[in-house]
Amino acid sequence: MRQLLLTLTFAFIFCNCFSQGTISPLFYDESNGLNVIEGTTMINDGNANGGTCMFRPAGAPGGTIWAGPYVSVTAGNYLFQARIKVASNGSAANLFMLDIVSQFGYVTHGAIWIKPNMFRANNEWQLITIPVSIPHGITNLEMRGMNFQPGVTDVYLDYVQLVPSSLPGLYSNELTISGNGDVGIGTTTPREKLSVNGKIRAHEIKVEATNWPDYVFEEGYKVGNLQELESYIKANKHLPDMPAAKEVETNGIAVSEMLKLQQQKIEELTLYLIEQNKAIDTQNEKLLLQGKQIKLLKIQINAIKKGK
DSSP states (O other), X not given: OOOOOOOOHHHHHHTTSOOOOSOOOEEEOTTTTOEEOTTOEEEEOTTSGGGEEEEEOTTSOSBOSEEOEEEOOOSEEEEEEEEEEESOOXXXXXXXXXXXXXXXXXXXXXXXXXXXXXXXXXXXXXXXXXXXXXXXXXXXXXXXXXXXXXXXXXXEEEEEEEEEOOSTTBOOSSXXXXXXXXXXXXXXXXXXXXXXXXXXXXXXXXXXXSSOGGGGGSTTOOOOOHHHHHHHHHHHSSOTTSOOHHHHHHHOOOHHHHHHHHHHHHHHHHHHHHHHHHHHHHHHXXXXXXXXXXHHHHHHHHHHHHHO
């Protein structure tokens, strides 16, 4: 891996998103600073830069895969990228820690656990990217593969690089990552951590919620009576505690909060049904008693008539 004509996928996407002078991308492999650690070997790979890459088999001992290059870096925002592939992408287990550090590991600027299921396919090279901010005065920057976990899968490294840029501050109609980290798809003005201007298709969506309304079934919970509920609906045109149509049209709905409100109303409705069922049972008992009394009265009347 002697020289690389960098095809910087992220560089041209983000080139309009930062302003930190004319800092050049920094590229490293085993030929110019990365140290191949025991347990890792160099192998031939026709799709790797220069035709060779680092290889760590699943059966190798745990520990560091590579380390280095211990370089000085101009302060600024960067994308730390590592070109990696795995033999099998079927596992969700931790494979190794990809990190970028200084002060011989005492200061971490960015880190992520690499898992096989992060990769699109088996044995396919993929760029893993971590946005980092490097402060002034760093003279021994390392980009490492650490804490390899034996028995998961084989892993390969082609190279690592630092691309001057930053994910926050990307604005386009297709994808926006605002300065404060909000993400927009189909919009340049995200209003939440994720704003999507369009349709979303998913097999399943899991929404976390707290204070689920099982309290409705606690002793002492008051649901009011149906007359009060009728009066409220006539006055407000919606159920108590539920947002009005105009509010929803203006602000949307928080799915988690709406699910809780709907569950609360379902449970309150259940209480109304239980009370109504009790009232019906009471009415049925009265009707049954009245039927018996009427039958007895008929017998007594007939007896009186026969006595005459």
